[in-house]
Amino acid sequence: xxxxxxxxxxxxxxxxxxxxxxxxxxxxxxTGYDPQPFHTDRVAAADSMFGGLIASGxxxxxxxMRLFVEGVLGDSASQGSPGxxxxxxxxxxxxxxxxxxxxxxxxxxxxxxxxxxxxxTGLASAENQEGVTxxxxxxxxLFTRRYAAEADGRLASPGPVAPL
Amino acid sequence: xxxxxxxxxxxxxxxxxxxxxxxxxxxxxxTGYDPQPFHTDRVAAADSMFGGLIASGxxxxxxxMRLFVEGVLGDSASQGSPGxxxxxxxxxxxxxxxxxxxxxxxxxxxxxxxxxxxxxTGLASAENQEGVTxxxxxxxxLFTRRYAAEADGRLASPGPVAPL
Numbered sequence: 001x002x003x004x005x006x007x008x009x010x011x012x013x014x015x016x017x018x019x020x021x022x023x024x025x026x027x028x029x030x031t032g033y034d035p036q037p038f039h040t041d042r043v044a045a046a047d048s049m050f051g052g053l054i055a056s057g058x059x060x061x062x063x064x065m066r067l068f069v070e071g072v073l074g075d076s077a078s079q080g081s082p083g084x085x086x087x088x089x090x091x092x093x094x095x096x097x098x099x100x101x102x103x104x105x106x107x108x109x110x111x112x113x114x115x116x117x118x119x120x121t122g123l124a125s126a127e128n129q130e131g132v133t134x135x136x137x138x139x140x141x142l143f144t145r146r147y148a149a150e151a152d153g154r155l156a157s158p159g160p161v162a163p164l
Numbered sequence: 165x166x167x168x169x170x171x172x173x174x175x176x177x178x179x180x181x182x183x184x185x186x187x188x189x190x191x192x193x194x195t196g197y198d199p200q201p202f203h204t205d206r207v208a209a210a211d212s213m214f215g216g217l218i219a220s221g222x223x224x225x226x227x228x229m230r231l232f233v234e235g236v237l238g239d240s241a242s243q244g245s246p247g248x249x250x251x252x253x254x255x256x257x258x259x260x261x262x263x264x265x266x267x268x269x270x271x272x273x274x275x276x277x278x279x280x281x282x283x284x285t286g287l288a289s290a291e292n293q294e295g296v297t298x299x300x301x302x303x304x305x306l307f308t309r310r311y312a313a314e315a316d317g318r319l320a321s322p323g324p325v326a327p328l
Contacts, residue, residue, distance in 0.1 A: 033226035035233055036242070049243065057245060058229050062197035062222050069199055078200070079213060081221060081253070088247035 003076035004146040005118030008105045016071040016101035019063055021055060023095035029059040054092035060099070060135045061087065064126050067101040068139075077144035079117055087137040091128070098129045106138065116148030167240035168310040169282030172269045180235040180265035183227055185219060187259035193223040218256035224263070224299045225251065228290050231265040232303075241308035243281055251301040255292070262293045270302065280312030 023042070030039030034056035037044035045053040093099065104123045111117040119142055126135045187206070194203030198220035201208035209217040257263065268287045275281040283306055290299045 032230070034229045036237060038244075056229070057247075058222070058226050062226070065198045065220070065222050066196070073200060080202075083221075083250065083252035084248075085250055086247065087249070087251065089245070 001075065001077055001149070003072060003143070004149060005077070005108065005110075005120065005143040006146050007076075008108050008118070008120040008122070008143065010105050010108055012105045014072050014103040016064075016067040016103055018098050018100040019067060020098045021063065021093055021095065023053060026053055026055045026059065026093075026095055029062070030056045034058050050092055053095055055094070057087070057089045057135070060089060060093050060126065061137070063099060064101050064124055064135060064137075068103060068124065071101075072103060073141070077146075077149055079142035079144060081139065081141050083140055085138040085140070087135070089135050091132045091134050093128065093134050097134075099126045099134065100128075101126045103139075110145070111142070116145055117142050118145050165239065165241055165313070167236060167307070168313060169241070169272065169274075169284065169307040170310050171240075172272050172282075172284040172286070172307065174269050174272055176269045178236050178267040180228075180231040180267060182262050182264040183231060184262045185227065185257055185259065187217060190217055190219045190223065190257075190259055193226070194220045198222050214256055217259055219258070221251070221253045221299070224253060224257050224290065225301070227263060228265050228288055228299060228301075232267060232288065235265075236267060237305070241310075241313055243306035243308060245303065245305050247304055249302040249304070251299070253299050255296050255298050257292065257298050261298075263290045263298065264292075265290045267303075274309070275306070280309055281306050282309055 027040050030036065038048040038050050038054055039045070039056045042053055102125050104125075105120060106123050107121045109119055111119055119140065122139050122141070124135070124137045124139050125133055127133045191204050194200065202212040202214050202218055203209075203220045206217055266289050268289075269284060270287050271285045273283055275283055283304065286303050286305070288299070288301045288303050289297055291297045
């Protein structure tokens with residue numbers, strides 16, 4: 001386990017790597033979860049205001065999440081996420097794009113109701129191969145504090161709560 | 165085409181229907197996009213603070229989006245979405261749950277930069293079969309105004325802009 005609450009110092013930047021986005025995946029995701037023609041139908045998309053297929057914003061968020069889990073959450077004392085704020089898609093994601101993801105710690109404080117946990121808010125951002133930002137959002141996460149994990153000899157798992 | 169900007173009066177409620185969530189779908193979605201053990205591994209999930217498998221919050225959002233597209237967006241003069249605010253998951257979604265989705269118009273105003281468009285903010289909510297709310301979020305959408313569509317004789321598609 002690499003990352004505890006104390007590892008999320010304000011301003012720390014985590015580079016989360018990149019992933020390619022294919023037309024096939026854009027269409028498959030949107031067919032299942034966001035079946036609007038400019039996400040699922042190449043011909044209709046060409047006639048839309050976007051001039052061609054673009055990824056669902058939900059899909060872009062999901063691709064970010066995979067990189068975030070692989071790069072940080074999956075190797076952390078995560079206790080889940082209460083939510084996400086200010087999700088924006090300032091530019092479209094198109095077939096063949098490669099997205100690069102980054103997570104920057106914006107705030108970190110101890111939980112008032114759960115002193116063994118801390119609450120971290122991070123600015124999530126993804127940009128394409130031309131450096132254009134395609135998504136930003138503010139992600140809230142809970143992490144066990146290191147002393148609590150050490151005192152337990154394992155990760156604290158005190159059961160579901162409303163920790164904010 | 166049923167829904168133009170003018171159809172989103174503040175307070176109007178759209179019942180979006182329901183969908184069942186299977187363990188297979190929870191695991192498949194999370195394996196692709198949010199591979200944390202409490203989403204993908206039944207045994208590890210039983211030992212987690214959640215006491216069993218729960219759906220990724222991204223998955224819950226995606227399920228909502230499908231119902232929103234099927235019930236409203238897919239039959240509307242939608243011009244896309246700039247983003248989403250205040251996404252929260254107050255209770256977990258578990259295998260076998262059935263989610264019921266609702267969209268309530270919270271605000272509606274004309275676009276300042278694009279007078280032929282309007283900007284609608286809606287409260288999205290999903291509850292399970294016991295009436296427990298499992299997700300809320302505030303969704304922003306752009307819709308063509310009816311007069312503009314009628315003047316065009318078709319949906320206005322004036323190209324990508326930053327309409328806020």
